[in-house]
Amino acid sequence: MTQLQLPLFPTDTFKSIIKRIRRPAPQSPPDQLSNRALKDVWLRLRKRYFPGRPDIDEYQVVWSRRAQKRTLASCNIESKRVTVARELNYKEHFIWLEPLLFHEMCHAYLEDRISGKNGKIAWHGKEFKALEKLHPGSRRLDQWIKKGGWSSAVRSDRAKRAHIKRKLLTVR
Numbered sequence: 001m002t003q004l005q006l007p008l009f010p011t012d013t014f015k016s017i018i019k020r021i022r023r024p025a026p027q028s029p030p031d032q033l034s035n036r037a038l039k040d041v042w043l044r045l046r047k048r049y050f051p052g053r054p055d056i057d058e059y060q061v062v063w064s065r066r067a068q069k070r071t072l073a074s075c076n077i078e079s080k081r082v083t084v085a086r087e088l089n090y091k092e093h094f095i096w097l098e099p100l101l102f103h104e105m106c107h108a109y110l111e112d113r114i115s116g117k118n119g120k121i122a123w124h125g126k127e128f129k130a131l132e133k134l135h136p137g138s139r140r141l142d143q144w145i146k147k148g149g150w151s152s153a154v155r156s157d158r159a160k161r162a163h164i165k166r167k168l169l170t171v172r
């Protein structure tokens with residue numbers, strides 16, 4: 001016989017399929033930190049390293065909405081906003097958050113009062129480097145980037161997101 005027959009689902013399987021369809025689709029990888037958690041790290045660092053600058057607490061600290069390729073984090077001193085690459089929102093990269101946020105905090109601390117040669121702003125000049133050294137993790141973060149840590153974090157994030165997307169497509 002050539003007729004296509006519907007398979008008989010055992011009730012349990014059917015129920016689990018329904019459950020999977022109804023479950024809200026996970027848009028991002030699980031166990032990620034919130035913006036609030038980032039801000040908490042920021043506040044802790046500020047109290048410890050710049051006790052005389054409570055104004056730095058006003059900064060907004062958020063994960064990037066877009067995928068990043070070159071920018072691990074950025075600091076906008078005008079809008080008082082720090083953005084961290086969402087590629088780093090995985091447990092194995094949380095150790096870099098402190099030194100990374102500290103780097104951005106040094107920008108927030110110095111603002112544009114750092115002139116270098118020819119009156120240009122030396123964002124990463126001598127004064128900045130000296131300040132950045134205050135955090136014990138700064139050197140290790142630098143080495144991690146140089147050894148390709150960031151590039152592999154980007155690849156790993158892309159792979160994880162592609163996997164989630166494939167899973168969602170299968171369920172639908």
Ligand SMILES: [Zn+2]
Pocket residue numbers: 103107123124
């Ligand atoms: Zn910088």
